Every structure is written in C-alpha cells, then in structure tokens.
Amino acid sequence: MKLPYPHFLLLLLLGWAQGLTAQQNQLSGTITSDKAPIPLASLVLKSERGPAIIAYAYTNVDGNYTMSVDTNGVFQLIASAMGYRADTIMITLSGSTVQQDFRLMPGALQIRQITVKADRVIKEKKDTVIIDAQSFAEGNEDVVEDLLRKVPGLKVGGDGSISVDGQEVDRVLIEGDDLFEQGYRTLTQNLPAYPIKSVEILRNYSRNRLLKDIEDRQRVAINLTLQEKYQRVWSGNARLAYGARYSSGNSARSGASARPTSAN
C-alpha cells in the first residue's frame, strides 16, 4: 500500500495557493472600435442586480484596462465611452485572472441638457449680488441667521457676526431700511427666516447715497428682501423686534416671529 503523500501535499499546496488568490480577481482587457483602441472608456463592475458599484476602471491611451476585484460572484460589467454605445455583459469571478475585451459600436453623442434650477440662483449686478434665499432654505431654519449660514459665500461667526468672502458685514438692512444699525444681530438672530425672499450683498455700501463713490472704505452690507405677502406686515413687526433690542433674546424673538395674521 502506497501512501499518496506527495500528491496529497501537492493538492494541499494547490488548494492553499488558490485560497490565497480567491479574494483577488484580476480583470483586464482592451476596448476597441473597428480595431482602434478607445482611450478613457469606462468599465464599471456592478453587483448582479442593483446599482452598487463594486469596482471601476478607465482605459489608457492604448485602450487597455486592469481592474482588481476582491469579492467573488456574478457581476455586470459595463463598458462605455463618450460617443459609443455602452455594452453590458454578465461575468462570473471566482478568484481568477480574466481577460475581457469589448468592441464598442459608435453611437451618437448623447445630447442632454440638465439644469438643476431654471433661474440662476445667484445673480450679479454691478456692486450687488442677489441670492435667491429660498433655494438655499432646507426648511429647518428658524431665524434669518440660520438661513444666512446656508447661503454660499456667507459666514456666520459664533458671535453672530456675518462676513462675506472674509470681509465683515457692516449693516443688515430690511427692504433697504437700516433699522438696526450695527446691532444687526438683533435682527438676524430674531427675525424668522420664512418671509425672506432674497439676500442681497451690497459690495460698495454707503450709508449716504451721495458719498457712495467718494468714501474710501468699501463697506459690505446685506439687504434682505421679503416675499410680497409679508411685506406690508413686516413694518409693524420690525418695530416690535427693534423695541425688544434691550430685553432678553426670547422676548425679542417672540415679537419678531409674530405671524402675519396676528399683525393684521
């Protein structure tokens, strides 16, 4: 009786070696169209069904790609390139080196237009940047300050001070009225955010119109415009908030957040 030791060992060794490589699948290949290689074609390996991307690669100038995959199973392999029709195959990986070439058919460049927001959310006039406030609102803003935090380009400090591109804001106006002077925090920390229509950044702001181009220092101010339905109502409320400037934050807030119906 002969013991098949050597064979057994060899088998063991083979099995072990295979076990080692089982996690690493090496995929490679060339993507061509009419024999010419396609550079920058994308290869995306997705789970058998479902959108999860397992691995991806792009071809180089010679149309070659390599992809390492550390899970085994059945996958979709999608090859596509700009100006070509995409090709999808199903592929089974089980710890192996796989060569998978694609030949793509030319397809019309996919014409598409996507516009996330029809209107430009940020408009620029000479010295003024107008930002559509509600397009940045996420619905969880309580007061103006919360809304300003979400407007790109504006920074609200821990103490409530506001700066635009690093420059501190001088004044915050409402519909062009400077009700709070430098104590604008009373306004921004108390006025509810929902009536605000747009945030205007006035780059070359001067308190005196006649001095606008004479004053040396460039001041930055923010003007808040209100949605039409709140405009008439606002003046009454603003006075309330203004009057509450010297009292506690809470009462100022309750004054400022009076609903339009109660003010009417």
Next chain:
Amino acid sequence: MMIRYKFATLILFIFSSFGVAQSSTGEAKGCVEYQSNEVSGRRILFFNETESLFVQSSTKLGAGERESGAKIEDGGIKMTVNVKDEDGNQYYRNFEEMSLTIRHAKASLPAYTYKDDWLTQDWAIKNKTREIGGMQVKKAVTEFRGNTFEVWFAPEVNLPYGPWKLFGLPGLIVEARDQKTGRMDYQLQSLHIPCPVAWPLETPTAAETKTLREHVDYRDNYSDHIHQHLISRLPPAAAARLSPMRSNAKSPRENNLEKIYAWETKEPTWDNK
C-alpha cells in the same frame, strides 16, 4: 489602374481627415456649470473625449472686475487684491498625455502656469445615493494632498471629469466639497452636451511659467510678494513706513485646498516655513 489609385488616395484622404477630426483638440463637446460659494463669476468645466478644462474667476465668464491696489486710510494701508482676469484660473487635464496644467490667474501679481503631477485619486465609493437634476448620484470620498474631498458623481454620465483637480470616478462629479477649509463648495447648476459656451479646450497659457515647487513656494509666501509689489508702487516715503504684512491666516496654507505635498511630511506653519 489609374482610377483605382485615385480612388485609394481619396479613401485614404477621407480616413485621415476623419482621424484628425476624431482626435482634434480645442473643441468642447460638453460642459458643466457649477454654483459655488465664491460669490462672483461663473465656473465651467469643459470637456471632450480625452480632455477636461475647469475655468473660474474669468471676466469672460462674468467675474466682476475689481480694482486692485493700495489705499492709505486710517493711518493704515488697505490693499485690495484683484483675483480675476480674462482667462481666469484654469485646470486642464489631458488624459492621453496624462498631463495636468494649471493657470493661476492674475492676483495683483502676474498670471502664470505650472504643470502639476498626475496623481491618481483613490476614491471610496459610498452606498449613499440621492437625486440631482433627475440623475441618481453617488457619494465618494478621497484624500488628496492632506485634505479630504467629498463628492457626488453621476454614473450615468460616464466621464472621469470633475471641478478643480478632482477626477477619476466612474461618472462626472456634480458636487464637491472639501473638509479642511470649507472653501470648496461646487454644486451642479447645469450640464450641456453640446456646450453652449464657446471656450478653447486647450492647454492654458500665461506669460510666466513656474514649476510645481516654485508655485507652492510662491503661494506660501504670497503676502511677502504682495508687500514687495506694493513697495514698488508706493511713493518712497510711504514705502519706507510699510512694514511687512502678515496675513490673518494661522498658517501659510490655512485657506489652501492643498495642505501637504509629496516632498513634505507635514503642513508648514509660519515659523518653520
């Protein structure tokens, strides 16, 4: 026989011109416009099959032109830096040559270009999905030069392009943010194939060129360069009183998206730079 020969030449001619047309550069096939937290001007990513070019702070794309210079006020000197010019900041990637060229726009000091290294970005694709502009987009994160970048990309637009220096995902980057400075905040505004904006898709140019290391050194010492520039423009008496400026930043790269380069071990501070 002669006719055949002519025919063959004709075919050859057609083929070669086709070949040229295919690999022709200089023309954008599509473009993406982003909104950003930098308040002025448009920022657009132009692309074709093998090139991408991201442009911002260009007056041609509506960036406001502001005067640059120094004014004396309240006993101090206030300087305004004009960071905009016609061609603006440009980031050009050529995927065939694997080259990345950046044009640094005029910022009081002249514009220049530099060639950056082609560094691959290892993206971790997250399982998060949301919808932007009717497209299903996925989240991905990468570390690049000591900063963390979080992006959303659109797998259905199978192009490896993105704003700034970001690239290499299996889909166009439609939103991008950085963690360290918070200055990067690009959001898709529109995507157009073909592109309605005319812009040459080619290697950007400027009168000056720098190496990557020269560029980094220049940026780290930017306030010194500006100081020199001001001295040369002020009357001698005023220039003599002008002491070197220190920017408000805590470190030379506080506001830079790139923190650490390959030849460094940590981000420089004002003291050890």
